[in-house]
Amino acid sequence: MSVLMVSCIFRTQHRFEQDEISESQWLRRMQRLRKIIKALLQKGTQVPASRYAGRCQHILKYETGLWVFLQYSGTPLTNNEAERCLRGSVIMRKICYGTNSDRGDKFRSRLLSVIETSKKRGVNALNMIETIVTAVIEKREYPDVFKLITA
Template identity: 65%
Template sequence: MKYFRNKDAAKSVLGAQTQAIVVSDQCPSYNWIAPERHQVCLAQVLRNLQQMADYSGKGLTANIGNRLVLLFKSVFRIQHRYESGEVEEIMWRRRMQRLRRSIKRWLECGGNVPASRYAGRCRHILKYEQGLWVFLNHPGTPLTNNEAERCIRGSVVA
Protein backbone atom coordinates (compact mmCIF):
# COMPACT_ATOMS: atom_id res chain seq x y z
CA MET A 1 0.00 0.00 0.00
CA LYS A 2 1.28 3.45 -0.91
CA TYR A 3 1.05 6.38 1.47
CA PHE A 4 1.07 10.01 0.44
CA ARG A 5 1.69 13.21 2.30
CA ASN A 6 -0.59 15.54 0.43
CA LYS A 7 -3.69 17.60 1.17
CA ASP A 8 -6.09 14.77 0.29
CA ALA A 9 -4.26 12.37 2.60
CA ALA A 10 -4.31 14.92 5.44
CA LYS A 11 -8.04 15.51 4.95
CA SER A 12 -8.64 11.78 4.92
CA VAL A 13 -6.83 11.28 8.22
CA LEU A 14 -8.11 14.39 10.00
CA GLY A 15 -11.51 14.70 8.37
CA ALA A 16 -12.15 17.51 5.91
CA GLN A 17 -14.36 19.36 8.40
CA THR A 18 -12.17 18.87 11.47
CA GLN A 19 -12.60 21.39 14.25
CA ALA A 20 -9.58 20.04 16.15
CA ILE A 21 -6.44 21.99 16.89
CA VAL A 22 -3.78 20.51 14.62
CA VAL A 23 -0.05 20.80 15.33
CA SER A 24 2.05 20.10 12.27
CA ASP A 25 5.25 20.95 10.51
CA GLN A 26 5.27 23.50 7.71
CA CYS A 27 4.16 20.99 5.08
CA PRO A 28 1.72 22.67 2.66
CA SER A 29 -0.60 19.65 2.97
CA TYR A 30 -2.05 21.26 6.11
CA ASN A 31 -2.58 24.78 4.79
CA TRP A 32 -6.31 24.10 4.30
CA ILE A 33 -6.79 24.06 8.09
CA ALA A 34 -8.12 27.35 9.45
CA PRO A 35 -5.14 29.37 10.74
CA GLU A 36 -6.68 29.81 14.19
CA ARG A 37 -6.66 26.00 14.57
CA HIS A 38 -3.32 25.16 12.93
CA GLN A 39 -0.37 25.40 15.33
CA VAL A 40 2.92 25.30 13.44
CA CYS A 41 5.63 23.19 15.08
CA LEU A 42 7.92 25.75 16.69
CA ALA A 43 10.78 23.24 16.96
CA GLN A 44 10.89 23.01 13.17
CA VAL A 45 10.76 26.80 12.83
CA LEU A 46 13.59 27.07 15.35
CA ARG A 47 15.69 24.54 13.38
CA ASN A 48 15.12 26.52 10.18
CA LEU A 49 16.13 29.75 11.87
CA GLN A 50 19.21 28.10 13.38
CA GLN A 51 20.35 27.38 9.82
CA MET A 52 19.96 31.09 9.11
CA ALA A 53 21.97 31.94 12.24
CA ASP A 54 24.71 29.55 11.08
CA TYR A 55 24.83 31.13 7.61
CA SER A 56 28.41 31.01 6.36
CA GLY A 57 28.15 34.50 4.89
CA LYS A 58 27.64 35.82 8.43
CA GLY A 59 26.77 39.52 8.48
CA LEU A 60 23.17 40.73 8.57
CA THR A 61 21.66 37.36 7.67
CA ALA A 62 23.35 35.51 10.53
CA ASN A 63 22.72 38.37 12.98
CA ILE A 64 18.98 38.36 12.29
CA GLY A 65 18.96 34.55 12.43
CA ASN A 66 20.69 34.65 15.83
CA ARG A 67 18.18 37.19 17.15
CA LEU A 68 15.25 35.06 15.96
CA VAL A 69 16.73 31.90 17.49
CA LEU A 70 17.06 33.67 20.85
CA LEU A 71 13.49 34.93 20.66
CA PHE A 72 12.06 31.51 19.83
CA LYS A 73 14.10 29.92 22.63
CA SER A 74 12.53 32.53 24.92
CA VAL A 75 9.08 31.39 23.79
CA PHE A 76 9.93 27.83 24.81
CA ARG A 77 11.44 28.95 28.09
CA ILE A 78 8.50 31.11 29.20
CA GLN A 79 6.03 28.42 28.07
CA HIS A 80 7.79 25.78 30.17
CA ARG A 81 7.88 28.13 33.16
CA TYR A 82 4.16 28.83 32.75
CA GLU A 83 3.31 25.13 32.44
CA SER A 84 5.32 24.34 35.58
CA GLY A 85 3.51 27.05 37.55
CA GLU A 86 6.53 29.32 37.96
CA VAL A 87 4.86 32.15 36.02
CA GLU A 88 1.28 33.34 36.39
CA GLU A 89 -0.97 33.63 33.35
CA ILE A 90 -1.00 37.43 33.23
CA MET A 91 2.81 37.58 33.14
CA TRP A 92 2.92 34.71 30.62
CA ARG A 93 0.51 36.55 28.30
CA ARG A 94 2.44 39.82 28.57
CA ARG A 95 5.74 38.15 27.78
CA MET A 96 4.28 36.18 24.88
CA GLN A 97 2.78 39.33 23.39
CA ARG A 98 6.14 41.11 23.61
CA LEU A 99 7.86 38.11 22.06
CA ARG A 100 5.25 37.94 19.32
CA ARG A 101 5.79 41.58 18.39
CA SER A 102 9.59 41.19 18.43
CA ILE A 103 9.52 37.99 16.39
CA LYS A 104 7.27 39.58 13.79
CA ARG A 105 9.53 42.63 13.54
CA TRP A 106 12.69 40.50 13.16
CA LEU A 107 11.02 38.21 10.61
CA GLU A 108 10.14 41.31 8.59
CA CYS A 109 13.80 42.35 8.75
CA GLY A 110 14.80 38.81 7.78
CA GLY A 111 12.56 39.01 4.74
CA ASN A 112 14.96 41.61 3.34
CA VAL A 113 18.34 39.94 3.93
CA PRO A 114 20.68 39.49 0.94
CA ALA A 115 20.62 35.68 1.18
CA SER A 116 17.45 34.96 -0.79
CA ARG A 117 17.02 31.47 0.71
CA TYR A 118 16.72 32.89 4.22
CA ALA A 119 14.75 35.96 3.16
CA GLY A 120 12.22 33.60 1.57
CA ARG A 121 12.13 31.47 4.69
CA CYS A 122 11.35 34.51 6.86
CA ARG A 123 8.62 35.65 4.45
CA HIS A 124 7.12 32.14 4.51
CA ILE A 125 7.04 32.07 8.31
CA LEU A 126 5.44 35.52 8.30
CA LYS A 127 2.78 34.33 5.85
CA TYR A 128 1.68 31.73 8.42
CA GLU A 129 2.54 33.82 11.49
CA GLN A 130 -0.86 33.26 13.11
CA GLY A 131 -0.03 29.55 13.26
CA LEU A 132 2.94 30.23 15.52
CA TRP A 133 0.62 31.42 18.30
CA VAL A 134 -2.44 29.12 18.31
CA PHE A 135 -1.34 27.71 21.68
CA LEU A 136 -2.03 31.12 23.28
CA ASN A 137 -5.77 30.70 22.77
CA HIS A 138 -6.01 26.94 23.24
CA PRO A 139 -4.57 25.78 26.57
CA GLY A 140 -2.76 22.47 26.42
CA THR A 141 -1.79 22.82 22.77
CA PRO A 142 1.84 21.74 22.45
CA LEU A 143 4.38 24.02 20.81
CA THR A 144 5.74 21.15 18.72
CA ASN A 145 4.61 18.00 16.96
CA ASN A 146 7.57 16.08 18.40
CA GLU A 147 5.47 13.71 20.51
CA ALA A 148 3.32 12.72 17.54
CA GLU A 149 6.41 12.17 15.41
CA ARG A 150 7.96 9.97 18.11
CA CYS A 151 4.76 7.88 18.19
CA ILE A 152 4.88 7.11 14.47
CA ARG A 153 8.66 6.91 14.08
CA GLY A 154 8.79 3.12 14.61
CA SER A 155 6.29 2.44 11.84
CA VAL A 156 8.00 4.90 9.49
CA VAL A 157 11.48 3.49 10.10
CA ALA A 158 10.39 -0.16 9.81
Protein backbone atom coordinates in the same frame (compact mmCIF):
# COMPACT_ATOMS: atom_id res chain seq x y z
CA MET B 1 15.30 34.51 14.22
CA SER B 2 17.83 34.49 16.96
CA VAL B 3 18.49 31.60 19.28
CA LEU B 4 17.93 34.04 22.14
CA MET B 5 14.29 34.61 21.12
CA VAL B 6 13.61 30.88 20.90
CA SER B 7 15.26 30.37 24.30
CA CYS B 8 13.02 33.09 25.76
CA ILE B 9 9.92 31.32 24.43
CA PHE B 10 10.90 27.99 25.97
CA ARG B 11 12.02 29.57 29.25
CA THR B 12 8.69 31.44 29.52
CA GLN B 13 6.76 28.26 28.74
CA HIS B 14 8.68 26.23 31.33
CA ARG B 15 8.22 28.90 33.98
CA PHE B 16 4.47 28.89 33.29
CA GLU B 17 4.28 25.09 33.45
CA GLN B 18 6.12 25.14 36.79
CA ASP B 19 3.70 27.77 38.17
CA GLU B 20 6.46 30.37 38.51
CA ILE B 21 4.43 32.91 36.50
CA SER B 22 0.69 33.39 36.12
CA GLU B 23 -1.26 32.72 32.94
CA SER B 24 -1.71 36.45 32.31
CA GLN B 25 2.05 37.05 32.68
CA TRP B 26 2.73 34.10 30.37
CA LEU B 27 0.31 35.42 27.75
CA ARG B 28 1.73 38.98 27.89
CA ARG B 29 5.30 37.73 27.54
CA MET B 30 4.43 35.39 24.68
CA GLN B 31 2.57 38.19 22.85
CA ARG B 32 5.58 40.45 23.30
CA LEU B 33 7.92 37.74 21.99
CA ARG B 34 5.58 37.15 19.07
CA LYS B 35 5.75 40.83 18.09
CA ILE B 36 9.54 40.86 18.34
CA ILE B 37 9.90 37.70 16.26
CA LYS B 38 7.48 38.98 13.64
CA ALA B 39 9.44 42.24 13.39
CA LEU B 40 12.70 40.27 12.99
CA LEU B 41 11.15 38.14 10.25
CA GLN B 42 9.87 41.24 8.45
CA LYS B 43 13.38 42.72 8.61
CA GLY B 44 14.68 39.42 7.28
CA THR B 45 12.53 39.72 4.15
CA GLN B 46 14.55 42.82 3.24
CA VAL B 47 18.03 41.26 3.35
CA PRO B 48 19.91 41.12 0.04
CA ALA B 49 20.36 37.33 0.17
CA SER B 50 17.20 36.08 -1.53
CA ARG B 51 17.64 32.66 0.05
CA TYR B 52 17.17 34.07 3.55
CA ALA B 53 14.60 36.65 2.54
CA GLY B 54 12.52 33.89 0.99
CA ARG B 55 12.70 31.79 4.14
CA CYS B 56 11.55 34.72 6.23
CA GLN B 57 8.65 35.36 3.83
CA HIS B 58 7.67 31.68 4.00
CA ILE B 59 7.70 31.69 7.82
CA LEU B 60 5.66 34.92 7.88
CA LYS B 61 3.11 33.35 5.54
CA TYR B 62 2.41 30.65 8.16
CA GLU B 63 3.22 32.74 11.22
CA THR B 64 -0.16 32.23 12.88
CA GLY B 65 0.43 28.47 12.88
CA LEU B 66 3.53 28.95 15.02
CA TRP B 67 1.43 30.43 17.79
CA VAL B 68 -1.55 28.05 17.90
CA PHE B 69 -0.63 27.09 21.47
CA LEU B 70 -1.61 30.62 22.55
CA GLN B 71 -5.15 30.29 21.22
CA TYR B 72 -5.97 26.77 22.39
CA SER B 73 -5.06 25.84 25.94
CA GLY B 74 -3.53 22.42 26.25
CA THR B 75 -1.83 22.64 22.87
CA PRO B 76 1.84 21.78 23.34
CA LEU B 77 4.58 24.21 22.36
CA THR B 78 6.36 21.59 20.23
CA ASN B 79 5.23 18.63 18.16
CA ASN B 80 7.58 16.14 19.84
CA GLU B 81 4.72 13.95 21.04
CA ALA B 82 3.15 13.96 17.58
CA GLU B 83 6.48 12.99 16.04
CA ARG B 84 6.72 10.02 18.40
CA CYS B 85 3.17 8.95 17.48
CA LEU B 86 4.03 9.03 13.77
CA ARG B 87 7.25 7.06 14.24
CA GLY B 88 5.53 3.75 13.45
CA SER B 89 4.14 5.17 10.22
CA VAL B 90 7.57 6.42 9.18
CA ILE B 91 9.13 3.03 9.85
CA MET B 92 6.34 1.37 7.83
CA ARG B 93 6.98 3.74 4.94
CA LYS B 94 10.68 2.89 4.93
CA ILE B 95 10.06 -0.85 5.09
CA CYS B 96 7.47 -0.70 2.28
CA TYR B 97 9.72 1.47 0.08
CA GLY B 98 7.15 4.25 -0.18
CA THR B 99 4.66 4.73 -2.99
CA ASN B 100 5.14 5.23 -6.71
CA SER B 101 4.68 8.99 -6.61
CA ASP B 102 5.24 12.10 -4.55
CA ARG B 103 1.49 12.62 -4.53
CA GLY B 104 0.95 9.14 -3.09
CA ASP B 105 3.57 9.75 -0.39
CA LYS B 106 1.89 13.01 0.62
CA PHE B 107 -1.56 11.41 0.65
CA ARG B 108 -0.46 8.51 2.86
CA SER B 109 1.47 10.71 5.29
CA ARG B 110 -1.44 13.13 5.65
CA LEU B 111 -3.96 10.33 6.10
CA LEU B 112 -1.83 8.63 8.75
CA SER B 113 -1.36 11.98 10.48
CA VAL B 114 -5.13 12.50 10.67
CA ILE B 115 -5.60 8.97 12.00
CA GLU B 116 -2.94 9.38 14.71
CA THR B 117 -4.29 12.79 15.70
CA SER B 118 -7.79 11.33 15.91
CA LYS B 119 -6.59 8.52 18.17
CA LYS B 120 -4.81 10.98 20.44
CA ARG B 121 -7.83 13.26 20.73
CA GLY B 122 -10.36 10.45 21.11
CA VAL B 123 -12.09 11.45 17.86
CA ASN B 124 -13.51 8.97 15.36
CA ALA B 125 -10.91 9.02 12.55
CA LEU B 126 -13.38 8.02 9.85
CA ASN B 127 -15.75 10.85 10.79
CA MET B 128 -12.89 13.35 10.78
CA ILE B 129 -11.69 12.19 7.34
CA GLU B 130 -15.27 12.30 6.04
CA THR B 131 -15.69 15.89 7.32
CA ILE B 132 -12.44 17.00 5.69
CA VAL B 133 -13.12 15.23 2.36
CA THR B 134 -16.67 16.62 2.22
CA ALA B 135 -15.30 20.15 2.73
CA VAL B 136 -12.80 19.62 -0.10
CA ILE B 137 -15.41 18.20 -2.50
CA GLU B 138 -17.90 20.96 -1.75
CA LYS B 139 -15.12 23.57 -2.01
CA ARG B 140 -15.81 24.82 1.50
CA GLU B 141 -13.26 26.03 4.02
CA TYR B 142 -11.49 23.24 5.87
CA PRO B 143 -13.04 22.46 9.24
CA ASP B 144 -11.36 23.70 12.41
CA VAL B 145 -9.89 20.44 13.73
CA PHE B 146 -9.84 21.85 17.26
CA LYS B 147 -13.63 22.04 17.24
CA LEU B 148 -14.44 18.65 15.69
CA ILE B 149 -16.62 16.57 17.99
CA THR B 150 -15.05 13.71 19.91
CA ALA B 151 -16.15 10.13 19.35
